[in-house]
Amino acid sequence: MNNQRNPTISKGVDSTLIWLYLLLVAIGLMSIFSVTYHEGDDVLRSFLNFKTNYSKQLIFFAASLLIGLFILLTDSKFFTATANIWYAFGILLMLLVFPFHTNIKGTESIIKLGGFNLQPAELMKLFVCLALAKYLSRVETDFNKTSSHLMAAGILVLPALITIAQHETGLALVFFAFFLVMFREGLPAGYLVIGFSLAVLVVATLLVDKNVLAIVLTAIAIVAIYFGWRITRQRRELIIIVAVVWASCVGVQRFAVPFIFTHVLKGYQVERIFSLIGRENPYAKLNTVEGDEPVAVKKDTDYNVRQSKIAIGSGGFIGRGFLKGTQTRFDFVPEQSTDFIFCTIGEGFGFLGSLAVLGIYIFLLLRIVNIAERQRSVFSRCYAYGVASVFFFHIAINICMTIGLAPVIGIPLPFISYGGTSLITFTTMLFILIRLDADRQMVLR
């Protein structure tokens, strides 16, 4: 209540975060400019006529600042109070997409509102973040219970499933980043171990011949029983546990992975994954039933990553200089204002430039974690961790895919990529955090 009468909104506001934010947006604008600008363009005029990407991004930036200002003027309690409403609103929006979506570039997750493309899944990141923080900070929530684990997981799995149904598997993965929040709040490490094991198993399935893998798994199971026999006395339970684990492993390896690769993921996504690990797609034949040409698709996905790697690699140690990168200037890299914006930095400013941008990002992330840890209220802390997780996931996956470490998933680089929805969403997330942090002495429920 005090805050509302506070004459300055800057009190308690973490200026470091704001400076980092401004710095990143400036880098983003410059990168988009260097992609779009052609020699001889009238820079001033094209900035003012708002037809080029960089001038549009400037408008988005202005809008974001306005929204940020409003958020800073809002009472912190507003967010705790309305978190669940926002979540419900988000789910509703996502469901509305099904009848009202516009078909753009194969995705079914966008509603066209006037001249603005609204992607509810993007906004949903924010809402999930709020709702999860709200749920975890409830007095009655006991996060030692499995039921609360399931409930928390449900909050993020629901929008993830809807997003998958909208053929945006990449975006859906973002929601799983919130497991980091749950981990911080006491999710048993066993879950992470199981999740990690599952990931290893899936990767092994892709890399190793299925029969060899089955034999290896069986051997591991036998060894486990052999050693467990001596240690434990509950031998029957041991055998049951090992048998169940073995059966589920083989089940994943034999049936679950092929099922996901042929039925859940789309042909091009499978191709991207296999082109990343450098293998022939064994499911290609199954996919051709849908009319995809496996060879052509593979070439295409290969092209993106190859050109992106050439762009970043050609930057060398100090880079080719601003506006000197031929790869990005002449459209060799596809989607280079949005998903592959990092190429512009890598090519123009080289290893040092990339290192600087990465440094800013890691500084931002660690700063958010520090801010999270200094919160008195659980809601603020959970929310801060949520923001950090989402940012981290976007940054890591986006950069990894441009340098060939991750399959190509169309997710933007926070604050740098071109795009109104993503800039506004990330700004909102960050400014709510700043608002909450400004009131860190309060205990919010």
Added chain:
Amino acid sequence: MSVFNQSRSNIIRLIFLGLFLIIIVQLFNLQVIQGKYKQLAMDNAVFPKVKYPDRGIIYDRKNRPILNNTIMYDLVVVPNEARKTDTFGLCEILGIDTAEYRKRIIEARIKNGPYRPSIFEDLLEPLLQARLDENLWKFPGFALVERPVRVYPFNAAAHIMGYIGEADSGIIKRSGGYYHMGDYVGRNGLEAYYERVLMGQRGVEFLLKDNKNRLVGNYEKGRYDTPAVRGRNLNTYIDIELQQLAEKLISGKMGAVVALDPKTGGILAMASGPNFNPNSLTGPNKQKNYASMVLDVSAPLLNRAIKGQYPPGSTYKPIGALIALDEGVINQNSGIGCTGAYYGCNKVVRCTEHWQGHSANLRLSIAWSCNSFFSDVFRKTVDNPAYHSSRTGLVKWTEYMHAFGLGHRVGIDLPSEDGANVPDTTQYDKEYRRSWNSCTMVTLGIGQDKLTVTPLQMANSMAIIANKGYYYIPHFVKSIENETGQDTVMKKYRQKHEVLTHIPNDVFDIVQEGMQDVVENGTAKVARIPGISICAKTGTAENKTVLDGKVIQLKDNSMFVCFAPREDPKICVAVVVQNGGFGATWAAPIGSFLVEKYLTDSIRAERMPDVKRISEANIMPEYLNRLQYKTDSIRAWKWFNITKDSNYIKKYMPHGGKKTAVLPAPVAGVKHAEKDQMINKNLYAKRSTTDKRNP
């Protein structure tokens, strides 16, 4: 509630840092360790465009360009931009149908892709180019692009200038990588000999291209570009009007004309018949023209002035006389009683003159070209009592002949000159198993037997006689533009070769007097020009060829050599008209016209009808028809064997090709003998009818 989990914040920090570390390691790997990406990016985006320099221009002695550069236009198309073009209008102008149009567009698409220009039709005729230029606005996606081509403004000197063509793999390999695919290289003539001077220096321009291979600008504002350096020009001795006259006179005949300046060795004109218009090898139909000339058995592409090997006949006689005089076996008063033949040896050497006294002395014998006299002179030379055997005599004679520039390449600045043949002892040893004497080769004395010379050698030997003992190697190029010490190519042409200056001038005078008499009152009175003292010698040389496996005697070659004026020689001419008959019939007037044209700058009006008559005469040897038929039919047979296409072979078949079924399909691996039999059986069954055509 979860304060107990505080330590987990450190794990999360570690996860963040760990993944960023992985990213940094991979970035370091891509950007610093692996250097290949820079090159890959360059290959992607930078297109090194070769700038071709203008080739050097070749001027004649009066600074008229006889080989120049000009611009021709190619019609190029960018397939994707040509969708809205007026197809019918374009097809009508180009004279093609829409099917052909579509075919070419598809070809262009395949060749350079839909976004880059490809040639739609190359080297447009000027008229066509003008029409297209007017209507080009109707054809979006089409453009006219300049292309430099060589042009011969006087339509002359094809054999001298040569032509340029794209470098083939052999040339590229031999040049050690200097030439690239698509470069033009001089392939013959001066274009080839002075390639290094004419070609200039290639430049390169680095252009940027985008992801669709469209060129979008200069790389780094052209900082790495190198400009092309124009090729250097050549100044030659050629008198283009004389050259045109020579070509006019030799056209329709097989033979050659060489005119040179004895004082410098500079060649004033050199023509070979049959000849062709050099511009036919640069324009739109160059491939077609070239092919038809290659397939022509009369070989218009052959430069007979340097590659034709002819028995010199009587034109050798002044040289024979000089050798004998220098050897001291005869003197100017030596004579012989000739009654129409020489009976000194077993075989009879016929002489064209019968009347008493035509061989009373050397001067008369040259003037009347007495075969008996020169047979006798040759035998005296070989059987010179100063040497103990005729072997040594022949060796000495061979040495003299070589000194006259015969029997070896003269060294002209054209590629692929022939040396012709001056027989020596080894040749006769081989043929006659070392048992021969001066009678065996007595006809060498009248320029027959195994002696052959090229027209260039004949002209050069005339220069030695005119100069009384010295010569400069015949050459075309007077000077190179901006010549430096590195242009060693010109060195050998500026060196005086004093090969026979030991022969006293009065000996030369004796022979020159005889040669002057040839024109004044001897065999070549037709060549006389009032006011100019011409020294000349006609020749009527026997020659044979092999046709259908038989040696056949052809009509004599008409030969003529001369120089003028005698007091101060300015021009030497050698003319050969194959199978023309007497020297005085064709060759002598041709030579005389050239001398008159060069020395007086014009030809007297009363001689113009003769000029016209000779230039319009067609005396191509008749056996060529048969030879052409034979060559074509063999080619048609080979074509049929390769493609099973009977279109060409039909007209060579008996009964007009109705019996094609008789021809058994050739089995793979058919022996050559069998094939030859087949050719004889099927293709030459019509011999009797063709013989009727060539009686």
